[in-house]
Amino acid sequence: MTPTWRTLLDDALNAHADLAHSRFVALATVDRHQRPANRMVTFRFFMDDDRLVFTADARSEKHEQLARQPFAELCWYFPLTRQQFRLAGTMRIERGDGGPEAREALRRSWRERSAASRQSFTWPTPGSARDPQAAFDAPEPEDPPSHFILLMLDPRTVDILDLGPQPHTRQIFHRDGAGWKATDVNP
Numbered sequence: 001m002t003p004t005w006r007t008l009l010d011d012a013l014n015a016h017a018d019l020a021h022s023r024f025v026a027l028a029t030v031d032r033h034q035r036p037a038n039r040m041v042t043f044r045f046f047m048d049d050d051r052l053v054f055t056a057d058a059r060s061e062k063h064e065q066l067a068r069q070p071f072a073e074l075c076w077y078f079p080l081t082r083q084q085f086r087l088a089g090t091m092r093i094e095r096g097d098g099g100p101e102a103r104e105a106l107r108r109s110w111r112e113r114s115a116a117s118r119q120s121f122t123w124p125t126p127g128s129a130r131d132p133q134a135a136f137d138a139p140e141p142e143d144p145p146s147h148f149i150l151l152m153l154d155p156r157t158v159d160i161l162d163l164g165p166q167p168h169t170r171q172i173f174h175r176d177g178a179g180w181k182a183t184d185v186n187p
Helices: 004-015 061-068 100-112 115-122
Strands: 024-030 036-042 052-057 071-078 083-094 148-162 169-176 179-185
Touching: 004 071, 004 083, 004 148, 004 169, 004 179, 024 061, 036 052, 036 061, 052 061, 052 100, 061 083, 061 148, 083 100, 100 148
Parallel strands: none
Antiparallel strands: 024 036, 024 071, 052 148, 071 083, 083 148, 148 169, 169 179
């Protein structure tokens, strides 16, 4: 059974389907100095068990941060519906070696990327000093390189703030065993 938070998130995504930026989500991790690190990532799709899938470069800081500390939080704001979704849980790094489901998710994510996005994985290491002689024009790889990885968020808490109604509403969903428990709280 689809959890209520997932239905609400699907509805918000559908209401914003014509806006490419509606798939951009703020991802917060913890850096090696125990400080917050935040950046935008692109939501790709849901797995059948409601995990959210994102892609990353294994050479990036976010990969290093999540390998050391897998707890993460996402924050999504949808301006048309005036809803904010915060999803907290553990982020699993998947290289496609975790079984058939993971391999298919990796292949699907690679196929669905634009040619320019696939080509960006041929660039030099993210975050390293820029070399003016470095090649940024290598041909787009047909298959995903080994540093192309998936990030799969397994949410444990989902906090939904709806700024549409007056007064605003807010629900917090907690995973309780195999199900979800919703609590209405003050906005």
